[in-house]
Amino acid sequence: xxxxxxxxxxxxxxxxxxxxxxxxxxxxxxxxxxxxxxxxxxxxxxxxxxxxxxxxxxxxxxxxxxxxxxxxxxxxxxxxxxxxxxxxxxxxxxxxxxxxxxxxxxxxxxxxxxxxxxxxxxxxxxxxxxxxxxxxxxxxxxxxxxxxxxxxxxxxxxxxxxxxxxxxxxxxxxxxxxxxxxxxxxxxxxxxxxxxxxxxxxxxxxxxxxxxxxxxxxxxxxxxxxxxxxxxxxxxxxxxxxxxxxxxxxxxxxxxxxxxxxxxxxxxxxxxxxxxxxxxxxxxxxxxxxxxxxxxxxxxxxxxxxxxxxxxxxxxx
Numbered sequence: 329x330x331x332x333x334x335x336x337x338x339x340x341x342x343x344x345x346x347x348x349x350x351x352x353x354x355x356x357x358x359x360x361x362x363x364x365x366x367x368x369x370x371x372x373x374x375x376x377x378x379x380x381x382x383x384x385x386x387x388x389x390x391x392x393x394x395x396x397x398x399x400x401x402x403x404x405x406x407x408x409x410x411x412x413x414x415x416x417x418x419x420x421x422x423x424x425x426x427x428x429x430x431x432x433x434x435x436x437x438x439x440x441x442x443x444x445x446x447x448x449x450x451x452x453x454x455x456x457x458x459x460x461x462x463x464x465x466x467x468x469x470x471x472x473x474x475x476x477x478x479x480x481x482x483x484x485x486x487x488x489x490x491x492x493x494x495x496x497x498x499x500x501x502x503x504x505x506x507x508x509x510x511x512x513x514x515x516x517x518x519x520x521x522x523x524x525x526x527x528x529x530x531x532x533x534x535x536x537x538x539x540x541x542x543x544x545x546x547x548x549x550x551x552x553x554x555x556x557x558x559x560x561x562x563x564x565x566x567x568x569x570x571x572x573x574x575x576x577x578x579x580x581x582x583x584x585x586x587x588x589x590x591x592x593x594x595x596x597x598x599x600x601x602x603x604x605x606x607x608x609x610x611x612x613x614x615x616x617x618x619x620x621x622x623x624x625x626x627x628x629x630x631x632x633x634x635x636x637x638x639x640x641x642x643x644x645x
Contacts, residue, residue, distance in 0.1 A: 398613040406609045426614035437597040445571045451514045460525030481519035504589040517570050528562040568630045575623045594619045
């Protein structure tokens with residue numbers, strides 16, 4: 329009897345425990361009624377988010393829409409019906425007149441601006457990449473201080489430095505010249521480029537540097553041959569940001585190059601095409617469309633490189 333009691337006791341207790349557990353309702357956060365607060369709150373947040381995004385999209389897209397349709401309408405329809413375009417209004421004549429205008433050489437402005445974009449990107453990458461490599465691989469506080477010095481340039485508006493830059497370029501004899509403008513634009517792009525390069529380089533293992541050193545490569549040879557090819561995502565990001573910045577810049581070429589130099593970028597050419605005492609919208613809107621269209625298309629095609637380069641620098645390694 330003793331053996332029977334010892335063997336059956338735990339079994340009966342276990343059955344009672346299991347029965348008690350089965351009778352208790354399961355408490356799970358996944359099962360909630362359709363009207364619970366936990367479901368209403370995310371839905372409300374989603375609705376508010378989409379409403380705000382839609383309003384922001386309208387704020388940005390409506391001016392773009394007006395610009396595009398106004399490039400193909402006559403002056404009277406632009407003034408009387410700014411949001412409307414019909415087949416009888418639509419014409420390519422004004423766009424063609426802007427392309428062939430004597431006041432604004434679109435082809436020449438495209439060529440000069442593309443030259444500036446290419447040169448600024450080249451000098452910016454060649455100068456900032458080694459500096460960022462030294463900062464990222466440095467182990468002392470002086471390297472951090474050097475990074476802070478460069479990054480502090482991000483907090484100085486470019487318009488504030490224009491007047492001192494004009495005096496310096498005038499002393500150097502580079503005012504109203506292409507080299508002076510390239511020098512200024514390159515210096516303006518260095519802070520953000522060094523910041524992004526150094527952040528990305530810190531995610532690359534030092535084992536690559538050590539392996540290159542064992543093979544007899546110098547630090548600069550190791551950087552350009554082994555490290556720099558790995559930086560393609562962040563390099564693409566820098567190229568996109570710098571290209572759009574140089575293409576859309578108006579104040580710098582207007583002041584540094586000046587109308588007297590005869591050198592017009594896309595943005596300064598638009599300003600030159602506008603009349604002094606009156607504005608002809610059939611000239612202004614087609615010229616603006618020609619100026620911004622390449623930048624918009626380039627950004628739409630390359631925007632994934634911006635996100636990919638920044639994300640790779642944040643998560644790599």
